[in-house]
Amino acid sequence: MSTTPKTHDPADPGRRPMTLPRIAEKKRQGEPIVMITAYDFPTAQVAEEAGVDIVLVGDSGAEVVLGYSSTVAVSLEEMLMLAAAARRGLRTPLLVGDLPFGSYEVSDEQAVRSAQRFVKEAGVDAVKLEGGGPTQAARVAAIAAAGIPVMGHVGLTPQSATALGGRRAQGRTAQRALAVAHEARALEAAGCFAIVFEAIPAAVAAELTLMLEIPVIGIGAGPDTDGQVLVLHDMLGIYPGQAPRFAKQYVELRSQMVGAVAEYAADVRAGRFPSSEHTFSVDPKELEKLVSALRSPLFEQSTQDA
Ligand code: KIV
Numbered sequence: 157m158s159t160t161p162k163t164h165d166p167a168d169p170g171r172r173p174m175t176l177p178r179i180a181e182k183k184r185q186g187e188p189i190v191m192i193t194a195y196d197f198p199t200a201q202v203a204e205e206a207g208v209d210i211v212l213v214g215d216s217g218a219e220v221v222l223g224y225s226s227t228v229a230v231s232l233e234e235m236l237m238l239a240a241a242a243r244r245g246l247r248t249p250l251l252v253g254d255l256p257f258g259s260y261e262v263s264d265e266q267a268v269r270s271a272q273r274f275v276k277e278a279g280v281d282a283v284k285l286e287g288g289g290p291t292q293a294a295r296v297a298a299i300a301a302a303g304i305p306v307m308g309h310v311g312l313t314p315q316s317a318t319a320l321g322g323r324r325a326q327g328r329t330a331q332r333a334l335a336v337a338h339e340a341r342a343l344e345a346a347g348c349f350a351i352v353f354e355a356i357p358a359a360v361a362a363e364l365t366l367m368l369e370i371p372v373i374g375i376g377a378g379p380d381t382d383g384q385v386l387v388l389h390d391m392l393g394i395y396p397g398q399a400p401r402f403a404k405q406y407v408e409l410r411s412q413m414v415g416a417v418a419e420y421a422a423d424v425r426a427g428r429f430p431s432s433e434h435t436f437s438v439d440p441k442e443l444e445k446l447v448s449a450l451r452s453p454l455f456e457q458s459t460q461d462a
Pocket of ligand 1: 214217
């Protein structure tokens, strides 16, 4: 499906590219599916070498990479640039591009056009969209009918967080959980190959995961979904903003990055950088010739004439 060359050589050249049938098989075999976000060439290379199954160029990049205060601000063009960079760092994981707010709501035609741009211009294998109402189910059906695999996303859907009353857990009453179940079923029937469950009580997510044939990838949805996804910058501790409660931070890279840049600044100011190992040398005889040429009146003359 991808049109962009996949140039990166991963640590394990024998690893096979991930496919939709292999993702479905993982659910049948009870083998956890690992998904992570990435937004550029180096973070995609990290995901490749770490051996994840799916890489999502999420619209969370609006906040953690582009500095917007919410995901709704990011444009399709910006998402395409991030996804194309991630593509160049990947060979084996399935690459999913997140359709940003405003790129699929207007009509099925708009949704198909946006999904096609993700495939043609960024080389993604699939797209994701948020929400499970009748409109979103129709968009999923239209994109899938155009031959592009679609991942759904229910529960907390940040693009519509205002309408949901903020970024809070969803499906905490039987009635709300049933609504999520109907949405998930509708997305499955419309042709999604997998669904993200975000911020849903673990026990509810476990029941709905059993109910669905397609894999469920959870974030803040407990341990019983078919797979997990985390936002890379939350788990690496790069983003200074408040990470959601359900994000596990594995390392605190930001303070190490700030420390490294501060050390560089101190080295420059103290004359410790660059040292001889970071510097090119020249033959002393050549240098002598240069110095005498620079000091000669002929050099002054030639620069004035030029
Ligand atoms: O944008 C994103 O990163 C996402 C994940 C949280 C699933 O949608």
